[in-house]
Amino acid sequence: MRARERRAFEAFTTAVVAPAPPLPPVEQTDAARAFAATLAASPRLHRAGLRALLLLGGARLAAVKPLRALAQLHYYGDDAVMRRLGYDADEVVARAAAAAHRGEGVAAGGRP
Amino acid sequence: MRRLVADACVIGSGAGGAPAAKELAEAGLRVVVLEEGEWQDHRTFTARPREMTARLYRDAGQLATVGTPPIMLPLGRAVGGTTVVNSGTCFRTPDRVLARWRAEHGLEDLTPQALAPVFDRVEDTIGVARVPADLAGGNAAVVRRGAEALGVSGDFLLRNARGCVGSGVCAFGCPSGAKQHMGATYARLAVEAGAEVVTGARVREVVVERGAVREAVADGVRVRAPLVVVAAGTLLTPGLLRRSGIRSPALGRNLTIHPASAARAVMDEDVDPWRGVPQSYYVDELAEDGIMLEGIAGPPDQAAMATPGRGDLHRERMLAVRRTASFGVMVSDGATGSVREVLGRPLVRYDLHPRDAERFRRGFELLARIFFAAGAREVLVPLGGVPPLRDGDTSPLRDRVVRPRDVQAMAFHPLGTARMGTDPARSVVGSDLQVHGVRGLHVADGSVVPTSPGVNPQVTIMALATRMAHALAGGRLATA
Numbered sequence: 144m145r146a147r148e149r150r151a152f153e154a155f156t157t158a159v160v161a162p163a164p165p166l167p168p169v170e171q172t173d174a175a176r177a178f179a180a181t182l183a184a185s186p187r188l189h190r191a192g193l194r195a196l197l198l199l200g201g202a203r204l205a206a207v208k209p210l211r212a213l214a215q216l217h218y219y220g221d222d223a224v225m226r227r228l229g230y231d232a233d234e235v236v237a238r239a240a241a242a243a244h245r246g247e248g249v250a251a252g253g254r255p
Numbered sequence: 256m257r258r259l260v261a262d263a264c265v266i267g268s269g270a271g272g273a274p275a276a277k278e279l280a281e282a283g284l285r286v287v288v289l290e291e292g293e294w295q296d297h298r299t300f301t302a303r304p305r306e307m308t309a310r311l312y313r314d315a316g317q318l319a320t321v322g323t324p325p326i327m328l329p330l331g332r333a334v335g336g337t338t339v340v341n342s343g344t345c346f347r348t349p350d351r352v353l354a355r356w357r358a359e360h361g362l363e364d365l366t367p368q369a370l371a372p373v374f375d376r377v378e379d380t381i382g383v384a385r386v387p388a389d390l391a392g393g394n395a396a397v398v399r400r401g402a403e404a405l406g407v408s409g410d411f412l413l414r415n416a417r418g419c420v421g422s423g424v425c426a427f428g429c430p431s432g433a434k435q436h437m438g439a440t441y442a443r444l445a446v447e448a449g450a451e452v453v454t455g456a457r458v459r460e461v462v463v464e465r466g467a468v469r470e471a472v473a474d475g476v477r478v479r480a481p482l483v484v485v486a487a488g489t490l491l492t493p494g495l496l497r498r499s500g501i502r503s504p505a506l507g508r509n510l511t512i513h514p515a516s517a518a519r520a521v522m523d524e525d526v527d528p529w530r531g532v533p534q535s536y537y538v539d540e541l542a543e544d545g546i547m548l549e550g551i552a553g554p555p556d557q558a559a560m561a562t563p564g565r566g567d568l569h570r571e572r573m574l575a576v577r578r579t580a581s582f583g584v585m586v587s588d589g590a591t592g593s594v595r596e597v598l599g600r601p602l603v604r605y606d607l608h609p610r611d612a613e614r615f616r617r618g619f620e621l622l623a624r625i626f627f628a629a630g631a632r633e634v635l636v637p638l639g640g641v642p643p644l645r646d647g648d649t650s651p652l653r654d655r656v657v658r659p660r661d662v663q664a665m666a667f668h669p670l671g672t673a674r675m676g677t678d679p680a681r682s683v684v685g686s687d688l689q690v691h692g693v694r695g696l697h698v699a700d701g702s703v704v705p706t707s708p709g710v711n712p713q714v715t716i717m718a719l720a721t722r723m724a725h726a727l728a729g730g731r732l733a734t735a
Contacts, residue, residue, distance in 0.1 A: 158565075158566070159565050159566070159569070160559075160565075160566075160569065160570060160573075161565075161566040161567050161569070161570050162570065163567075163570065165574075166570065166573075166574075177305055177306070180306070180309055181305075181308075181309045181315050183309075184309040184310070184314075184315040185314060185315045185317055186314050186317070186600065188598075188600075189314065189315075189317050205565055205566075208663070209319070209325070209327075211565055212559075212560040215556075215559035215560050215562075215569070216304070216305050216308075216556050216557075216559060216560050217305060217556075218559070219555045219556040219558075219559035219573065220303060220304065220305030220306070220555075220556035222303075224555070225554060225555045225556065228555045228573065228574070228576050228577065229525075229527060229555075229576070229577045230529050230554045230555050232301060232302040232303045232554070235302040235422050235423065235424065235430065235529075236300075236301060236302050236430050238420060238422070238431075239297075239300075239302070239420060239422050239429075239430035239431035239432075240298070240430070240431075242418060242420040242431045242433070243297070243298070243418075243431050243432050246418070253294050253295065253296030253297075253298075253299075254294035254296075255294075255443045255446045255447070
């Protein structure tokens with residue numbers, strides 16, 4: 144994502160999630176980086192459309208539910224934001240790994 | 256171009272393809288599986304929905320229907336297909352649904368008695384067991400408490416998991432490896448029985464000559480085989496068959512999706528909805544009317560998308576997310592949708608029927624009563640025009656006429672676009688899942704399911720694929 148697109152995404156996301164203490168501003172999260180990863184995994188047509196919409200529509204897009212959901216997903220997916228709300232992904236992974244190590248989860252991982 | 260020769264080529268490794276491959280390979284056939292996705296190692300799953308959605312879902316989870324209302328339709332892409340990212344809920348096909356298939360689609364041999372040993376075999380392979388109460392999580396505890404207070408029928412769900420520790424992220428890749436999805440069970444068993452799984456292989460066409468299948472052509476590989484099983488999934492199978500010259504008036508039509516939506520209830524106590532099995536409890540009080548209530552929950556980023564409002568209101572609701580329970584309403588819909596390929600991608604047309612919109616209203620009314628009986632302070636229902644419900648008052652919902660455009664829904668079970676039946680004018684495959692009029696070309700995925708079953712369909716799809724494979728391999732269930 145180019146700098147201008149990142150700024151547009153952050154402005155749009157700020158309009159959607161209205162961060163205020165105890166939640167951090169959008170710029171202090173990894174929302175934009177994660178959104179760039181989502182764009183990279185998106186179909187070409189979606190990718191182009193999302194980029195154009197962000198640049199042209201800005202904060203007005205907060206009225207569009209699917210776009211709002213994207214902003215919410217990427218802001219609230221930041222590790223620090225999730226921890227503030229009570230969810231610690233690293234703790235979940237560590238607990239799962241410990242269970243798998245004990246042999247409680249019997250499914251083998253990856254390519255046989 | 257790599258060229259392979261096999262007795263059977265299976266296209267796709269989800270709930271239909273993987274069981275077909277395993278059963279055919281164990282019967283001694285040389286099997287090649289062509290899968291667009293890759294093997295996924297649970298040790299690399301991060302319990303972060305935002306990240307895992309981009310990695311495990313087709314189109315980064317952005318597939319949606321075109322119609323009223325637009326409905327997100329997320330599908331998995333991996334060895335194991337959508338079973339890698341589903342909730343793991345297991346139901347046998349209800350007897351009343353099988354009776355309908357016999358009466359309306361001529362599927363006389365699909366009786367509960369005939370299917371019982373097939374269901375047994377599937378459930379044994381994927382480790383189906385009921386969720387224990389101590390793993391069901393606070394979300395289920397709220398609904399169970401309310402349902403029991405009202406005397407409403409419900410129970411813990413059956414799931415395909417072994418050694419589950421309640422990681423709470425079934426839909427984003429089980430990090431403990433407990434979920435017994437197709438990539439961890441059937442696909443591996445197929446490999447152990449000698450099958451070859453070719454990943455990263457998007458199939459372009461199936462070659463049919465003089466009424467019989469000849470080969471499957473994918474990017475970088477061709478597989479010549481007298482038997483091809485198409486299991487690309489309900490939304491992709493019709494396009495592949497059309498590209499392969501198959502013509503049927505039923506192909507791509509009769510799409511059902513089990514539209515689903517979720518209400519949220521703010522409680523006094525911490526619910527921690529991300530702890531425990533997200534879909535662990537169900538209420539089937541209205542099942543005969545095509546309405547099921549099932550758990551749905553997840554980490555804050557997933558919850559944020561389902562939390563209504565924006566700006567300050569949304570933030571305040573998110574700050575209460577630990578105390579917020581959520582539960583889904585799933586509707587057994589009529590066949591109002593279709594899929595066709597546009598620019599190489601599935602275009603899904605679907606309009607919610609007004610009758611199904613009314614089912615959502617009824618489902619949410621019952622769910623709101625359950626939440627209030629459990630002590631909810633406020634219930635948020637995602638139906639346009641319905642205000643937040645407070646003080647146990649469900650009258651704003653009870654008195655309202657809900658239109659399709661009022662419903663905010665997602666869907667997880669696309670079915671029916673190459674449905675089975677005895678009449679070639681109304682179906683694409685016969686009860687043996689062979690495409691009408693094409694020797695050796697079979698379909699074994701959700702597309703063959705003729706009507707909405709009203710319950711999570713993965714076991715139905717696995718059973719139909721297993722039954723087909725055994726018929727092709729000689730007609731008897733091999734000993735496991």
